[in-house]
């Protein structure tokens with residue numbers, strides 16, 4: 001058996017560690033968005049497969065016998081394609097999708113479906129923390145005219161794509177106290193975030209609640225029709241049962 005682990009999340013990292021300890025035959029795959037990705041402890045390939053045809057070629061060449069998809073909840077294209085190709089090829093496929101965040105008492109969230117909708121909610125001149133990553137940043141260009149900070153894991157090496165924005169470098173996780181201190185220092189009034197879910201990155205939402213910061217929450221894209229679990233343990237049980 002050779003498992004393909006589609007990685008790029010904290011859960012994928014935990015799964016990779018467990019698979020390595022159990023001595024299972026597996027290859028991890030990262031999209032390559034982070035330049036200095038932490039070692040997963042498994043054989044790892046980095047970068048796109050070269051579209052659907054490249055993906056099929058890879059599966060055949062590496063004699064992949066099952067696919068565990070632990071990619072980010074917003075990486076829906078890779079998930080939908082992998083599920084479809086797996087089904088067509090008769091390969092077992094499982095998606096690990098952590099539960100999304102839901103508002104608690106005291107939260108002030110507005111849900112939107114698309115990045116472009118954020119601009120009609122956030123007033124001109126407002127101080128905004130854009131916790132959405134660098135990819136697709138141009139979809140927020142309607143926010144030009146606000147004061148925007150966008151956090152990145154590593155230096156983007158290029159100018160911010162629209163006026164009023166700047167990058168801030170930091171590698172997660174961040175505690176609630178750290179987020180509170182950062183938002184206070186920057187005078188943040190609005191937080192824009194994708195509903196990624198997960199305990200580790202919830203801290204910014206807890207900090208927003210504590211400081212009375214308004215949150216614009218981007219809903220998740222549609223996920224594939226496929227077998228799905230929510231936890232690392234459940235995903236590992238699936239692998240052990242293959």
Ligand SMILES: NC(=O)c1ccc[n+]([C@@H]2O[C@H](COP(=O)([O-])OP(=O)(O)OC[C@H]3O[C@@H](n4cnc5c(N)ncnc54)[C@H](OP(=O)(O)O)[C@@H]3O)[C@@H](O)[C@H]2O)c1
Pocket residue numbers: 006007008009029030031033046047048049050051052054055071072073074075076077078079132133134135136
């Ligand atoms: N993917 C991640 O690890 C990740 C992590 C954190 C956040 N996100 C967020 O999710 C959104 C979409 O991200 P995305 O462009 O990576 O996903 P995507 O839109 O689902 O995938 C786009 C292409 O990236 C390649 N790709 C994605 N994940 C891969 C993996 N694990 N191994 C190899 N190739 C992979 C594939 O290229 P080919 O067609 O060439 O195979 C895929 O077609 C962004 O907003 C991003 O911020 C993604």
